[in-house]
Amino acid sequence: MKHHHYLLLASSLLTCPLANAQTAPTSGTITYETMRRIDPSNIRINVNGQEIRPGxxxxxxxxxxxxxxxxxxxxVEFGGQWAKADNGGRNQMRMFRGGPGGGFPGGGDRPGGDRPDGNNGGGERTPEQMRAMQQRMNRFRMxxxxxxxxxxxxxxxxxxxTLNIDSTKKEYYxxxxxxxxPADWKVTGKTKTILGYTCQRATCTIKEQPCSxxxxxxxxxxxxPAPNFTPDKGVVLFIESDDLMYRATxxxxxxxxxxxxxxxADAKTVSADELRTIRQKAMATLRQQQSRDFPIRN
Structure with a gap:
Protein backbone atom coordinates (compact mmCIF):
# COMPACT_ATOMS: atom_id res chain seq x y z
CA MET A 1 0.00 0.00 0.00
CA LYS A 2 2.78 2.39 0.92
CA HIS A 3 4.48 1.50 -2.37
CA HIS A 4 1.40 2.70 -4.31
CA HIS A 5 1.36 5.98 -2.36
CA TYR A 6 4.96 6.63 -3.37
CA LEU A 7 4.12 5.97 -7.04
CA LEU A 8 1.17 8.37 -6.93
CA LEU A 9 3.30 11.08 -5.33
CA ALA A 10 6.06 10.70 -7.91
CA SER A 11 3.52 10.79 -10.72
CA SER A 12 1.96 14.00 -9.40
CA LEU A 13 5.36 15.70 -9.19
CA LEU A 14 6.09 14.83 -12.81
CA THR A 15 2.75 15.95 -14.23
CA CYS A 16 2.05 19.08 -12.12
CA PRO A 17 4.02 22.36 -12.30
CA LEU A 18 6.04 23.33 -9.26
CA ALA A 19 4.19 25.50 -6.78
CA ASN A 20 6.65 28.37 -7.10
CA ALA A 21 6.81 28.33 -10.91
CA GLN A 22 6.04 31.76 -12.39
CA THR A 23 3.27 32.23 -14.93
CA ALA A 24 4.51 34.39 -17.80
CA PRO A 25 2.21 37.39 -18.33
CA THR A 26 0.92 38.07 -21.84
CA SER A 27 0.12 41.71 -21.04
CA GLY A 28 1.19 44.17 -18.39
CA THR A 29 3.90 46.69 -17.52
CA ILE A 30 7.67 46.47 -17.11
CA THR A 31 9.30 49.22 -15.03
CA TYR A 32 12.95 50.04 -15.73
CA GLU A 33 15.40 52.25 -13.85
CA THR A 34 17.54 54.09 -16.40
CA MET A 35 20.87 55.88 -16.49
CA ARG A 36 22.50 57.68 -19.39
CA ARG A 37 25.77 59.54 -19.52
CA ILE A 38 25.28 63.14 -20.63
CA ASP A 39 27.16 64.52 -23.62
CA PRO A 40 27.97 68.12 -22.58
CA SER A 41 28.34 69.16 -26.23
CA ASN A 42 24.56 68.82 -26.62
CA ILE A 43 23.71 71.01 -23.61
CA ARG A 44 23.18 74.76 -23.54
CA ILE A 45 21.00 77.32 -21.78
CA ASN A 46 19.80 80.75 -22.81
CA VAL A 47 20.19 83.52 -20.24
CA ASN A 48 18.79 86.90 -21.21
CA GLY A 49 19.38 86.13 -24.88
CA GLN A 50 22.91 84.78 -24.34
CA GLU A 51 23.61 81.11 -25.08
CA ILE A 52 25.81 79.48 -22.45
CA ARG A 53 27.33 76.01 -22.74
CA PRO A 54 28.72 73.80 -19.95
CA GLY A 55 31.92 75.31 -18.61
CA VAL A 76 6.82 49.81 -20.87
CA GLU A 77 3.30 48.53 -21.47
CA PHE A 78 2.94 45.37 -23.55
CA GLY A 79 0.02 43.38 -24.87
CA GLY A 80 -0.99 41.70 -28.11
CA GLN A 81 1.13 42.85 -31.04
CA TRP A 82 2.58 46.03 -29.51
CA ALA A 83 4.67 47.46 -26.68
CA LYS A 84 4.90 51.15 -25.80
CA ALA A 85 7.63 52.89 -23.80
CA ASP A 86 6.96 56.39 -22.49
CA ASN A 87 10.32 58.16 -22.60
CA GLY A 88 9.42 61.83 -22.90
CA GLY A 89 12.32 63.17 -20.85
CA ARG A 90 14.77 60.32 -21.21
CA ASN A 91 17.02 62.01 -23.76
CA GLN A 92 16.63 65.56 -22.49
CA MET A 93 18.81 67.41 -20.02
CA ARG A 94 16.70 68.25 -16.99
CA MET A 95 17.92 71.73 -16.26
CA PHE A 96 16.21 71.87 -12.88
CA ARG A 97 17.62 68.65 -11.48
CA GLY A 98 20.96 67.37 -10.35
CA GLY A 99 23.54 70.03 -11.17
CA PRO A 100 26.53 70.19 -8.82
CA GLY A 101 25.34 72.10 -5.78
CA GLY A 102 21.65 71.85 -6.58
CA GLY A 103 18.97 71.66 -9.19
CA PHE A 104 18.76 74.88 -11.24
CA PRO A 105 21.40 76.06 -13.70
CA GLY A 106 24.44 76.90 -11.62
CA GLY A 107 23.18 74.96 -8.60
CA GLY A 108 20.75 75.79 -5.83
CA ASP A 109 17.06 75.24 -5.31
CA ARG A 110 15.92 78.34 -7.19
CA PRO A 111 16.90 79.96 -10.49
CA GLY A 112 20.26 81.61 -10.11
CA GLY A 113 21.72 79.03 -7.77
CA ASP A 114 23.35 79.55 -4.37
CA ARG A 115 24.86 82.98 -3.98
CA PRO A 116 28.00 83.65 -1.93
CA ASP A 117 25.91 85.88 0.34
CA GLY A 118 23.81 82.85 1.30
CA ASN A 119 20.71 83.90 -0.63
CA ASN A 120 19.27 81.55 -3.21
CA GLY A 121 18.37 82.85 -6.63
CA GLY A 122 19.84 86.31 -6.14
CA GLY A 123 18.14 87.23 -2.87
CA GLU A 124 15.31 86.29 -0.54
CA ARG A 125 11.88 86.56 -2.11
CA THR A 126 8.74 87.98 -0.58
CA PRO A 127 5.68 85.71 -0.21
CA GLU A 128 4.13 87.48 -3.22
CA GLN A 129 7.22 86.79 -5.32
CA MET A 130 7.25 83.15 -4.25
CA ARG A 131 3.57 82.77 -5.18
CA ALA A 132 4.22 84.33 -8.58
CA MET A 133 7.17 81.99 -9.13
CA GLN A 134 5.05 78.97 -8.16
CA GLN A 135 2.41 80.03 -10.68
CA ARG A 136 5.09 80.17 -13.39
CA MET A 137 6.32 76.71 -12.36
CA ASN A 138 2.75 75.38 -12.59
CA ARG A 139 2.42 76.79 -16.12
CA PHE A 140 5.74 75.32 -17.20
CA ARG A 141 5.42 72.37 -19.56
CA MET A 142 7.96 70.54 -21.65
CA THR A 162 4.36 65.01 -29.57
CA LEU A 163 4.85 68.78 -29.73
CA ASN A 164 2.82 70.75 -27.21
CA ILE A 165 2.11 73.89 -29.24
CA ASP A 166 -0.15 75.30 -26.51
CA SER A 167 -2.61 74.02 -23.91
CA THR A 168 -5.05 72.86 -26.60
CA LYS A 169 -2.96 72.16 -29.71
CA LYS A 170 -0.56 69.29 -30.33
CA GLU A 171 1.40 68.08 -33.35
CA TYR A 172 2.50 64.46 -33.85
CA TYR A 173 5.56 63.20 -35.73
CA PRO A 182 26.71 45.44 -32.20
CA ALA A 183 28.81 43.24 -34.48
CA ASP A 184 30.52 41.53 -31.54
CA TRP A 185 27.24 40.51 -29.86
CA LYS A 186 27.76 37.12 -28.21
CA VAL A 187 25.45 35.05 -26.02
CA THR A 188 27.48 33.47 -23.22
CA GLY A 189 26.68 30.48 -21.07
CA LYS A 190 26.18 32.57 -17.94
CA THR A 191 22.74 32.82 -16.34
CA LYS A 192 21.17 34.55 -13.35
CA THR A 193 17.69 35.20 -12.01
CA ILE A 194 16.11 38.65 -12.32
CA LEU A 195 12.65 39.27 -10.83
CA GLY A 196 12.10 35.52 -10.75
CA TYR A 197 12.97 34.96 -14.43
CA THR A 198 16.02 33.02 -15.60
CA CYS A 199 18.16 35.31 -17.75
CA GLN A 200 20.99 34.63 -20.19
CA ARG A 201 23.91 36.98 -20.59
CA ALA A 202 25.03 38.53 -23.87
CA THR A 203 28.13 40.68 -24.22
CA CYS A 204 29.06 43.35 -26.75
CA THR A 205 30.92 46.63 -27.11
CA ILE A 206 29.39 50.10 -27.40
CA LYS A 207 31.50 53.21 -27.89
CA GLU A 208 34.57 51.15 -27.00
CA GLN A 209 32.97 50.25 -23.65
CA PRO A 210 32.09 46.67 -22.63
CA CYS A 211 28.36 46.05 -22.23
CA SER A 212 26.40 43.20 -20.64
CA PRO A 225 14.08 48.98 -24.08
CA ALA A 226 17.12 49.87 -26.22
CA PRO A 227 16.44 48.51 -29.75
CA ASN A 228 20.15 48.10 -30.56
CA PHE A 229 20.35 45.41 -27.87
CA THR A 230 17.47 43.15 -28.92
CA PRO A 231 18.21 39.41 -28.76
CA ASP A 232 17.00 36.92 -31.35
CA LYS A 233 14.44 35.79 -28.80
CA GLY A 234 13.64 37.08 -25.33
CA VAL A 235 12.98 40.18 -23.25
CA VAL A 236 15.88 42.29 -21.99
CA LEU A 237 15.68 42.95 -18.24
CA PHE A 238 19.13 44.44 -17.60
CA ILE A 239 21.60 46.43 -19.72
CA GLU A 240 24.81 47.50 -18.03
CA SER A 241 27.66 49.66 -19.35
CA ASP A 242 29.51 52.78 -18.25
CA ASP A 243 27.38 55.01 -20.48
CA LEU A 244 23.99 53.28 -20.37
CA MET A 245 21.93 51.29 -17.89
CA TYR A 246 18.44 49.78 -17.94
CA ARG A 247 17.40 47.67 -14.97
CA ALA A 248 13.95 46.10 -14.71
CA THR A 249 12.66 46.64 -11.18
CA ALA A 265 -2.62 57.02 -37.26
CA ASP A 266 -2.60 60.83 -37.57
CA ALA A 267 1.14 61.25 -36.91
CA LYS A 268 3.17 62.74 -39.74
CA THR A 269 5.98 60.44 -40.89
CA VAL A 270 9.33 62.25 -41.01
CA SER A 271 12.98 61.28 -41.43
CA ALA A 272 15.44 61.20 -38.54
CA ASP A 273 17.04 64.44 -39.79
CA GLU A 274 13.67 66.17 -40.03
CA LEU A 275 12.78 65.03 -36.52
CA ARG A 276 16.11 66.33 -35.22
CA THR A 277 15.33 69.78 -36.65
CA ILE A 278 11.85 69.71 -35.10
CA ARG A 279 13.33 68.85 -31.69
CA GLN A 280 15.95 71.58 -31.93
CA LYS A 281 13.25 74.17 -32.59
CA ALA A 282 11.20 72.84 -29.67
CA MET A 283 14.19 73.04 -27.32
CA ALA A 284 14.93 76.59 -28.51
CA THR A 285 11.37 77.48 -27.50
CA LEU A 286 11.98 75.86 -24.11
CA ARG A 287 15.15 77.88 -23.55
CA GLN A 288 13.30 81.10 -24.36
CA GLN A 289 10.59 80.13 -21.88
CA GLN A 290 13.19 79.37 -19.20
CA SER A 291 14.92 82.70 -19.79
CA ARG A 292 11.60 84.56 -19.52
CA ASP A 293 10.07 82.73 -16.56
CA PHE A 294 13.21 81.92 -14.57
CA PRO A 295 15.74 84.72 -15.18
CA ILE A 296 19.16 84.40 -13.58
CA ARG A 297 19.87 87.60 -11.71
CA ASN A 298 23.16 89.37 -11.45
Whole structure:
Protein backbone atom coordinates (compact mmCIF):
# COMPACT_ATOMS: atom_id res chain seq x y z
CA MET A 1 0.00 0.00 0.00
CA LYS A 2 2.78 2.39 0.92
CA HIS A 3 4.48 1.50 -2.37
CA HIS A 4 1.40 2.70 -4.31
CA HIS A 5 1.36 5.98 -2.36
CA TYR A 6 4.96 6.63 -3.37
CA LEU A 7 4.12 5.97 -7.04
CA LEU A 8 1.17 8.37 -6.93
CA LEU A 9 3.30 11.08 -5.33
CA ALA A 10 6.06 10.70 -7.91
CA SER A 11 3.52 10.79 -10.72
CA SER A 12 1.96 14.00 -9.40
CA LEU A 13 5.36 15.70 -9.19
CA LEU A 14 6.09 14.83 -12.81
CA THR A 15 2.75 15.95 -14.23
CA CYS A 16 2.05 19.08 -12.12
CA PRO A 17 4.02 22.36 -12.30
CA LEU A 18 6.04 23.33 -9.26
CA ALA A 19 4.19 25.50 -6.78
CA ASN A 20 6.65 28.37 -7.10
CA ALA A 21 6.81 28.33 -10.91
CA GLN A 22 6.04 31.76 -12.39
CA THR A 23 3.27 32.23 -14.93
CA ALA A 24 4.51 34.39 -17.80
CA PRO A 25 2.21 37.39 -18.33
CA THR A 26 0.92 38.07 -21.84
CA SER A 27 0.12 41.71 -21.04
CA GLY A 28 1.19 44.17 -18.39
CA THR A 29 3.90 46.69 -17.52
CA ILE A 30 7.67 46.47 -17.11
CA THR A 31 9.30 49.22 -15.03
CA TYR A 32 12.95 50.04 -15.73
CA GLU A 33 15.40 52.25 -13.85
CA THR A 34 17.54 54.09 -16.40
CA MET A 35 20.87 55.88 -16.49
CA ARG A 36 22.50 57.68 -19.39
CA ARG A 37 25.77 59.54 -19.52
CA ILE A 38 25.28 63.14 -20.63
CA ASP A 39 27.16 64.52 -23.62
CA PRO A 40 27.97 68.12 -22.58
CA SER A 41 28.34 69.16 -26.23
CA ASN A 42 24.56 68.82 -26.62
CA ILE A 43 23.71 71.01 -23.61
CA ARG A 44 23.18 74.76 -23.54
CA ILE A 45 21.00 77.32 -21.78
CA ASN A 46 19.80 80.75 -22.81
CA VAL A 47 20.19 83.52 -20.24
CA ASN A 48 18.79 86.90 -21.21
CA GLY A 49 19.38 86.13 -24.88
CA GLN A 50 22.91 84.78 -24.34
CA GLU A 51 23.61 81.11 -25.08
CA ILE A 52 25.81 79.48 -22.45
CA ARG A 53 27.33 76.01 -22.74
CA PRO A 54 28.72 73.80 -19.95
CA GLY A 55 31.92 75.31 -18.61
CA UNK A 56 30.77 78.81 -19.55
CA UNK A 57 30.29 81.68 -17.13
CA UNK A 58 26.86 82.67 -15.84
CA UNK A 59 25.92 86.36 -15.46
CA UNK A 60 26.70 86.24 -11.72
CA UNK A 61 30.23 84.97 -12.39
CA UNK A 62 29.70 81.31 -11.55
CA UNK A 63 30.55 78.42 -13.84
CA UNK A 64 27.69 76.60 -15.59
CA UNK A 65 28.12 72.93 -14.73
CA UNK A 66 25.98 69.90 -15.55
CA UNK A 67 25.82 66.44 -13.95
CA UNK A 68 27.69 63.57 -15.59
CA UNK A 69 24.61 61.35 -15.84
CA UNK A 70 20.85 61.58 -15.87
CA UNK A 71 18.65 58.98 -14.19
CA UNK A 72 14.99 58.19 -14.55
CA UNK A 73 12.23 55.61 -14.68
CA UNK A 74 10.76 54.18 -17.86
CA UNK A 75 7.53 52.19 -17.99
CA VAL A 76 6.82 49.81 -20.87
CA GLU A 77 3.30 48.53 -21.47
CA PHE A 78 2.94 45.37 -23.55
CA GLY A 79 0.02 43.38 -24.87
CA GLY A 80 -0.99 41.70 -28.11
CA GLN A 81 1.13 42.85 -31.04
CA TRP A 82 2.58 46.03 -29.51
CA ALA A 83 4.67 47.46 -26.68
CA LYS A 84 4.90 51.15 -25.80
CA ALA A 85 7.63 52.89 -23.80
CA ASP A 86 6.96 56.39 -22.49
CA ASN A 87 10.32 58.16 -22.60
CA GLY A 88 9.42 61.83 -22.90
CA GLY A 89 12.32 63.17 -20.85
CA ARG A 90 14.77 60.32 -21.21
CA ASN A 91 17.02 62.01 -23.76
CA GLN A 92 16.63 65.56 -22.49
CA MET A 93 18.81 67.41 -20.02
CA ARG A 94 16.70 68.25 -16.99
CA MET A 95 17.92 71.73 -16.26
CA PHE A 96 16.21 71.87 -12.88
CA ARG A 97 17.62 68.65 -11.48
CA GLY A 98 20.96 67.37 -10.35
CA GLY A 99 23.54 70.03 -11.17
CA PRO A 100 26.53 70.19 -8.82
CA GLY A 101 25.34 72.10 -5.78
CA GLY A 102 21.65 71.85 -6.58
CA GLY A 103 18.97 71.66 -9.19
CA PHE A 104 18.76 74.88 -11.24
CA PRO A 105 21.40 76.06 -13.70
CA GLY A 106 24.44 76.90 -11.62
CA GLY A 107 23.18 74.96 -8.60
CA GLY A 108 20.75 75.79 -5.83
CA ASP A 109 17.06 75.24 -5.31
CA ARG A 110 15.92 78.34 -7.19
CA PRO A 111 16.90 79.96 -10.49
CA GLY A 112 20.26 81.61 -10.11
CA GLY A 113 21.72 79.03 -7.77
CA ASP A 114 23.35 79.55 -4.37
CA ARG A 115 24.86 82.98 -3.98
CA PRO A 116 28.00 83.65 -1.93
CA ASP A 117 25.91 85.88 0.34
CA GLY A 118 23.81 82.85 1.30
CA ASN A 119 20.71 83.90 -0.63
CA ASN A 120 19.27 81.55 -3.21
CA GLY A 121 18.37 82.85 -6.63
CA GLY A 122 19.84 86.31 -6.14
CA GLY A 123 18.14 87.23 -2.87
CA GLU A 124 15.31 86.29 -0.54
CA ARG A 125 11.88 86.56 -2.11
CA THR A 126 8.74 87.98 -0.58
CA PRO A 127 5.68 85.71 -0.21
CA GLU A 128 4.13 87.48 -3.22
CA GLN A 129 7.22 86.79 -5.32
CA MET A 130 7.25 83.15 -4.25
CA ARG A 131 3.57 82.77 -5.18
CA ALA A 132 4.22 84.33 -8.58
CA MET A 133 7.17 81.99 -9.13
CA GLN A 134 5.05 78.97 -8.16
CA GLN A 135 2.41 80.03 -10.68
CA ARG A 136 5.09 80.17 -13.39
CA MET A 137 6.32 76.71 -12.36
CA ASN A 138 2.75 75.38 -12.59
CA ARG A 139 2.42 76.79 -16.12
CA PHE A 140 5.74 75.32 -17.20
CA ARG A 141 5.42 72.37 -19.56
CA MET A 142 7.96 70.54 -21.65
CA UNK A 143 7.52 71.46 -25.32
CA UNK A 144 7.57 67.83 -26.41
CA UNK A 145 6.86 64.29 -25.28
CA UNK A 146 8.31 61.08 -26.68
CA UNK A 147 7.20 57.47 -26.82
CA UNK A 148 8.58 54.41 -28.59
CA UNK A 149 6.12 51.90 -30.08
CA UNK A 150 7.50 48.44 -30.90
CA UNK A 151 5.77 45.92 -33.16
CA UNK A 152 6.37 42.66 -31.31
CA UNK A 153 5.74 40.57 -34.43
CA UNK A 154 8.28 42.31 -36.69
CA UNK A 155 10.63 43.84 -34.11
CA UNK A 156 10.36 47.28 -35.74
CA UNK A 157 10.22 50.33 -33.47
CA UNK A 158 8.70 53.73 -34.18
CA UNK A 159 9.38 56.88 -32.19
CA UNK A 160 6.41 59.20 -31.72
CA UNK A 161 7.19 62.83 -30.85
CA THR A 162 4.36 65.01 -29.57
CA LEU A 163 4.85 68.78 -29.73
CA ASN A 164 2.82 70.75 -27.21
CA ILE A 165 2.11 73.89 -29.24
CA ASP A 166 -0.15 75.30 -26.51
CA SER A 167 -2.61 74.02 -23.91
CA THR A 168 -5.05 72.86 -26.60
CA LYS A 169 -2.96 72.16 -29.71
CA LYS A 170 -0.56 69.29 -30.33
CA GLU A 171 1.40 68.08 -33.35
CA TYR A 172 2.50 64.46 -33.85
CA TYR A 173 5.56 63.20 -35.73
CA UNK A 174 6.66 59.62 -36.28
CA UNK A 175 9.93 58.10 -37.46
CA UNK A 176 11.12 54.51 -37.69
CA UNK A 177 13.97 53.72 -35.32
CA UNK A 178 17.09 52.48 -37.10
CA UNK A 179 18.63 49.77 -34.94
CA UNK A 180 21.62 47.51 -35.49
CA UNK A 181 22.96 45.10 -32.92
CA PRO A 182 26.71 45.44 -32.20
CA ALA A 183 28.81 43.24 -34.48
CA ASP A 184 30.52 41.53 -31.54
CA TRP A 185 27.24 40.51 -29.86
CA LYS A 186 27.76 37.12 -28.21
CA VAL A 187 25.45 35.05 -26.02
CA THR A 188 27.48 33.47 -23.22
CA GLY A 189 26.68 30.48 -21.07
CA LYS A 190 26.18 32.57 -17.94
CA THR A 191 22.74 32.82 -16.34
CA LYS A 192 21.17 34.55 -13.35
CA THR A 193 17.69 35.20 -12.01
CA ILE A 194 16.11 38.65 -12.32
CA LEU A 195 12.65 39.27 -10.83
CA GLY A 196 12.10 35.52 -10.75
CA TYR A 197 12.97 34.96 -14.43
CA THR A 198 16.02 33.02 -15.60
CA CYS A 199 18.16 35.31 -17.75
CA GLN A 200 20.99 34.63 -20.19
CA ARG A 201 23.91 36.98 -20.59
CA ALA A 202 25.03 38.53 -23.87
CA THR A 203 28.13 40.68 -24.22
CA CYS A 204 29.06 43.35 -26.75
CA THR A 205 30.92 46.63 -27.11
CA ILE A 206 29.39 50.10 -27.40
CA LYS A 207 31.50 53.21 -27.89
CA GLU A 208 34.57 51.15 -27.00
CA GLN A 209 32.97 50.25 -23.65
CA PRO A 210 32.09 46.67 -22.63
CA CYS A 211 28.36 46.05 -22.23
CA SER A 212 26.40 43.20 -20.64
CA UNK A 213 22.81 42.45 -21.65
CA UNK A 214 20.65 40.05 -19.63
CA UNK A 215 17.50 38.68 -21.26
CA UNK A 216 14.89 36.05 -20.48
CA UNK A 217 13.05 33.71 -22.81
CA UNK A 218 10.45 32.97 -20.12
CA UNK A 219 8.23 35.81 -21.39
CA UNK A 220 6.20 35.12 -24.57
CA UNK A 221 7.62 37.90 -26.77
CA UNK A 222 10.87 39.59 -27.80
CA UNK A 223 11.67 43.14 -26.66
CA UNK A 224 14.46 45.46 -25.53
CA PRO A 225 14.08 48.98 -24.08
CA ALA A 226 17.12 49.87 -26.22
CA PRO A 227 16.44 48.51 -29.75
CA ASN A 228 20.15 48.10 -30.56
CA PHE A 229 20.35 45.41 -27.87
CA THR A 230 17.47 43.15 -28.92
CA PRO A 231 18.21 39.41 -28.76
CA ASP A 232 17.00 36.92 -31.35
CA LYS A 233 14.44 35.79 -28.80
CA GLY A 234 13.64 37.08 -25.33
CA VAL A 235 12.98 40.18 -23.25
CA VAL A 236 15.88 42.29 -21.99
CA LEU A 237 15.68 42.95 -18.24
CA PHE A 238 19.13 44.44 -17.60
CA ILE A 239 21.60 46.43 -19.72
CA GLU A 240 24.81 47.50 -18.03
CA SER A 241 27.66 49.66 -19.35
CA ASP A 242 29.51 52.78 -18.25
CA ASP A 243 27.38 55.01 -20.48
CA LEU A 244 23.99 53.28 -20.37
CA MET A 245 21.93 51.29 -17.89
CA TYR A 246 18.44 49.78 -17.94
CA ARG A 247 17.40 47.67 -14.97
CA ALA A 248 13.95 46.10 -14.71
CA THR A 249 12.66 46.64 -11.18
CA UNK A 250 9.12 45.33 -11.56
CA UNK A 251 6.97 43.30 -13.94
CA UNK A 252 3.24 43.72 -13.36
CA UNK A 253 0.80 41.42 -15.13
CA UNK A 254 -2.53 42.96 -16.05
CA UNK A 255 -4.82 44.15 -18.80
CA UNK A 256 -3.70 47.12 -20.91
CA UNK A 257 -5.44 49.19 -23.57
CA UNK A 258 -3.86 47.60 -26.63
CA UNK A 259 -5.22 50.31 -28.93
CA UNK A 260 -3.03 52.89 -27.15
CA UNK A 261 0.10 50.80 -27.68
CA UNK A 262 -0.03 51.33 -31.44
CA UNK A 263 1.48 54.42 -33.15
CA UNK A 264 -1.00 57.21 -33.84
CA ALA A 265 -2.62 57.02 -37.26
CA ASP A 266 -2.60 60.83 -37.57
CA ALA A 267 1.14 61.25 -36.91
CA LYS A 268 3.17 62.74 -39.74
CA THR A 269 5.98 60.44 -40.89
CA VAL A 270 9.33 62.25 -41.01
CA SER A 271 12.98 61.28 -41.43
CA ALA A 272 15.44 61.20 -38.54
CA ASP A 273 17.04 64.44 -39.79
CA GLU A 274 13.67 66.17 -40.03
CA LEU A 275 12.78 65.03 -36.52
CA ARG A 276 16.11 66.33 -35.22
CA THR A 277 15.33 69.78 -36.65
CA ILE A 278 11.85 69.71 -35.10
CA ARG A 279 13.33 68.85 -31.69
CA GLN A 280 15.95 71.58 -31.93
CA LYS A 281 13.25 74.17 -32.59
CA ALA A 282 11.20 72.84 -29.67
CA MET A 283 14.19 73.04 -27.32
CA ALA A 284 14.93 76.59 -28.51
CA THR A 285 11.37 77.48 -27.50
CA LEU A 286 11.98 75.86 -24.11
CA ARG A 287 15.15 77.88 -23.55
CA GLN A 288 13.30 81.10 -24.36
CA GLN A 289 10.59 80.13 -21.88
CA GLN A 290 13.19 79.37 -19.20
CA SER A 291 14.92 82.70 -19.79
CA ARG A 292 11.60 84.56 -19.52
CA ASP A 293 10.07 82.73 -16.56
CA PHE A 294 13.21 81.92 -14.57
CA PRO A 295 15.74 84.72 -15.18
CA ILE A 296 19.16 84.40 -13.58
CA ARG A 297 19.87 87.60 -11.71
CA ASN A 298 23.16 89.37 -11.45
Missing amino acids: GTLPDGRKFEVPETTEGVEK PMEQATHTDLTTGKSFQLT QTEVTAAR VWFTTDLPFTYS KIDAGAVNEALLKPR
